[in-house]
Amino acid sequence: MLSVEKWLEGKICMVTGAARGMGKALAMKYAEHGANVVLMDVNKESVEAAAKEIEALGVQALPLKVDVTSSLEINHALDEVESRFTAIDVLANCAGISTSSLILDVEEEEWDRVFNVNLKSVYLLSRRVAKNMINNNVKNGKIITISSQASKIGELGNGPYSASKAGVNSLTQVLGLELAEYGIAVNAVCPGYVNTEMIQQVFQKRGPIEGMTPKEYEETLTSQVPMKRMAEPEEIAEFMLFLSSEKANYITGVSLTIAGGKTII
Numbered sequence: 001m002l003s004v005e006k007w008l009e010g011k012i013c014m015v016t017g018a019a020r021g022m023g024k025a026l027a028m029k030y031a032e033h034g035a036n037v038v039l040m041d042v043n044k045e046s047v048e049a050a051a052k053e054i055e056a057l058g059v060q061a062l063p064l065k066v067d068v069t070s071s072l073e074i075n076h077a078l079d080e081v082e083s084r085f086t087a088i089d090v091l092a093n094c095a096g097i098s099t100s101s102l103i104l105d106v107e108e109e110e111w112d113r114v115f116n117v118n119l120k121s122v123y124l125l126s127r128r129v130a131k132n133m134i135n136n137n138v139k140n141g142k143i144i145t146i147s148s149q150a151s152k153i154g155e156l157g158n159g160p161y162s163a164s165k166a167g168v169n170s171l172t173q174v175l176g177l178e179l180a181e182y183g184i185a186v187n188a189v190c191p192g193y194v195n196t197e198m199i200q201q202v203f204q205k206r207g208p209i210e211g212m213t214p215k216e217y218e219e220t221l222t223s224q225v226p227m228k229r230m231a232e233p234e235e236i237a238e239f240m241l242f243l244s245s246e247k248a249n250y251i252t253g254v255s256l257t258i259a260g261g262k263t264i265i
């Protein structure tokens, strides 16, 4: 029988937004490739359920309820991770939220919330985890963040989100430069439309802004994708797995679009 090569055997991989969607798909891939996985999410029940699925794959899973906008909660969680596993090999920032308002209608509170979840959390977590990697002499550490095609093209009714994700791309470049001397590679992926609960909420809320039903809006958006469909979460996770592995040691500072040809930049 053909044995499957495991790319992350024995590594410690930490995933935020791990309760569902792309974060969960990635956590599952890490486990399939032999990693022990720390799962963080603001949704306690779901993140614990995801951890059970991961343990069934024969690796260790540590679920933690964490709001990634809180440095206090992050620091408590990292203390727990370090006392259980010591060194962290991979951080995947997958937690994110979207908006559905025109800039003229966006309240300051909504703007701040989106920036805190999508961008500030990446700074808080990357800083804390990079220090862990440096202090423990981790070889070829990896930090990967889910940005969005919205960071490159802007999206109507999605202003704070687009701007926050453009910030993620910029932070990825800076972190790539500053952490290169420690052998830590930092990259982002910029997905187009991905079949998760987040995109279904977008269809529900933004369709009416565009004068369409959610179904009409979904069909309009997918018809604009050259491949004529959304991505499945596993398709994004597959490339993030590659970026998390030793195969990608020399790739750093890039924000790569995965959008079925819609955004060719």
Ligand SMILES: NC(=O)c1ccc[n+]([C@@H]2O[C@H](COP(=O)([O-])OP(=O)(O)OC[C@H]3O[C@@H](n4cnc5c(N)ncnc54)[C@H](O)[C@@H]3O)[C@@H](O)[C@H]2O)c1
Pocket (backbone or CB within 6 Å): 016, 017, 018, 019, 020, 021, 022, 023, 040, 041, 042, 043, 066, 067, 068, 069, 094, 095, 096, 097, 098, 117, 146, 147, 148, 149, 190, 191, 192, 193, 194, 195, 196, 197, 198, 199
């Ligand atoms: N779905 C898409 O079409 C799409 C496209 C491009 C980029 N993205 C990005 O991909 C990432 C994952 O999105 P998804 O589609 O899987 O979304 P999702 O809504 O299915 O999952 C997001 C997860 O993040 C968690 N989360 C939200 N706020 C949090 C907080 N403050 N602290 C901790 N956890 C928090 C949620 O509980 C949820 O489990 C996000 O960063 C999103 O912006 C999504």
